[in-house]
Amino acid sequence: MQLKKIFFPIGGGEELAERIHGALLVNKFFGTHINIMACQLDPKMIYNVRMTLKGGVLMEEFLKSAGDEMRAEREEIKAIFDAECAKLDLDQNDDDHVPNSAALRHMVGIRSELVEKYSKYCDLVLVSVPPTGSITGTFEAAVTKSGKPCIVIPRKLQEFKADKILVSLTGTAASARALDNWLELLQRAKSVTVITANHYLQEGIPETKRRISDYLALHDV
Template structure:
């Protein structure tokens, strides 16, 4: 099933225009509706628990915040409008049949909390890779708490296509969910390549055969390769994806304490910091 609504949480910081542009490119590919959600903290969220500020100070802080919100929204609005025009996406609060649409909204509150809640009401989340590969609370909320497939995009992405798809298979429930979410994309792909390592095929290659047979039922032909891992978790999958000039990585994201493992059970930081390829992940 193709997504009807996608949600892209966005903050400030570097590469703002390229991040918004990248999210719009994804929604354009799906010809669907994208909600770009801007969240800004409240005055109260920055005050330590138990600390009570005088009303006069609170009033001044709230006035400063209001002025700041207007500036932030104006900046995002200008960039959003320009990107929509460039990509030929219609600005609309509601979806329009057979038309790529997008809408910019602003909410006030703790960003990670808002993202964790609002991402539950969409079909797919788009999340820009965090700077230097360090997962923020907002990024973790999008990936780990949404319950939805997440399209992780590089912070600078000039085009989005899915002609060549690579699956990082580790036989986990998370990657199984990611594969199911990616079926509509893989049905249109020219190449779907499965990679795994000996660590995840210790019993036999029967699980790989099961996966390939499952995808064949969806008329998806696949190829398969066992790759060697390195001392840097995540490096092997990314190296294979780059060398093969793949357009999309499909993988699982899971953790025990934060986003510690991603894709082939490797460190998310390496992958997020170095990838120039979007990844469809599921938790």
């Protein structure tokens, strides 16, 4: 699979610099263009309707305060993005055609919906592990609703290599496509570990193992 463009969605929260740094490391490894989308929720979307009707000055003050916080968050993300691009010597460029480059885009709306929509226009979706380990709506949208291959990275990533690769084969069409998409990367790995689940076994463990091993060996893995 020839990669040209990576998509990486982020929100606020902790370890922001670390997450951006990790995403840029992956982008540098592949020599691609990465589009980092910073998502913010419009305060008008969550403000109580009855309070809005009675709002008056209170409503105006709330929206002004929320707007100031959103601008401050955008400035913080941009400063981190600039610093991390400089560290890794990555060109900042909005043109998807430029290799070894990165672009930051700010979007306002429901994060999971934005991720599902914009992740369809890339070759690879990159997502960091949720902070508590529990699957979030944003994580699910990135991994299962984009229709694209996805790499999940830790929230703190100091180095990205593809020497050791873990492949999950679940018997689904999606996992079969994922395997085919990444055969070239698997060929370069020093170690490949394949996992599956009992209810996906095909005629028992030995037969399932044989089928997987034969297919990978056919492609020099």
